[in-house]
Amino acid sequence: MIDPFLAWVESTALSQWVVGAPTMFAFPGILTFHAIGMGFAVGISAALDLRILGVAPGVPLAEMRRYMPFLWGGFWLNAVSGVLLLIGYPTKALTNPVFYLKLTLIGIAMALLARISRQVFPTGGSGGSSDPPITSKLRNLAIVSLICWAGAITSGRLLAYTYHRLTQLH
C-alpha cells in the first residue's frame, strides 16, 4: 500500500540527499548532531532535575538558568536534525508506534521543563537572590522529568529495531 504523501517526501531531493548522499555530512553527520544535541538538552535538563533533588546544594537554583541556553541549543539542534532524519525516512518513523511514543515523551518532558522553569526561575530578570522553596511537588516534577527523558531516549534507540517498513518501496 503506497501512501502518496510519504512517497512524495521520499521522492524529494532533500530526502534523497539525507539518505543517499555519499558524504559523512548527510545521514551519519545528522545522526551525530542528533546525539550531541541530546547530550546537551537531556543532560542539562537532568542536571536541573538533580539539583532540585538535592545534588550540588551550593548552586543557587535560580542560577541554573544560565545553563538554559545550552539546553535550548541542544533542543533546537535536535529539532532540526530530527526533522531532517524524518524527511529522510518518513515511512520508517511514521508507521512505527514507538516513534509517536518518543515524541509524546519528549513533549511531556518539555512541558515539565516549562513548569519547573516557571517555579524555580524568578521572572523579571532581577537576578533574584533567594531561591524558591523546593516543595515535594517540585521534586515529583523533577523525578517524572528524569523518567520521561529516559523513556524518550530508550524509545528513540528502539526505533532502529522496531520499524515495520523502511520506505514506501521496501
Added chain:
Amino acid sequence: MDLHHFQVWLVTTIGGKSAIADLMRTAWAWPIAESLHFLGLCLLIGSIGAFDLRLLGVARRVPIAAVHRFIPWGLLGFAINIMTGSLFILTEPDQYIYNPSFHFKLLFMTIGGLNAATFYLTSYRRVFGPGASLDAPRRAKVIAAISLCAWIGVITGGRLLTFYRPSACEGPQTALLLTCAP
C-alpha cells in the same frame, strides 16, 4: 608485538564467545544496553559539560566548587558507559577493534581523561583552594574547552562506528592500525 598483531590477538582472545556474549545476543539485550549507553552519555555531558561551561564563565556568580558537586554524576554516566561499552566489545570484538571510528573514539577518550587529570594536578588548588576567584584561571579555561571538544569527539566517534564497519582485508596493510578484518 606490533599493533596489528595486538589487534588480532585481542579479537581472537575475546572471541565473542562467553556467557555475556550469549546474553547480549538475546532479543532485547543489545538495544537495552545501547539505551543505557545513551543515558550515560547524557549524565556525562550534563555534569562534566556543566562544570566545563562554569570554568569557561557560564553562571559565573556560582562558586566553582559548588558546580563541581555534579561531577560524581558524570563519573556515574562514564562508568555506565564503560560497562555497557564493554558488553558490545565482548560480543562483537572485530566490529570495534578494527573500526577506525572506534580508534578515534578511544583517542578522544584518552585526551579527555589525560585532560581531566591535568586539571586536578595543575589547577585544583587555584580553583578550589581558600580565596579561589569566581573567575577560573586561563589554564583551567583552556582545559575546560579541551574537555568539551574531547567528549563531543567521543560522541562523534561512537555515533559514526556503524558507518565504518571493517570489511575483510585485501593485500598487505601498512597503516598504523588495522582497519579491516584479516
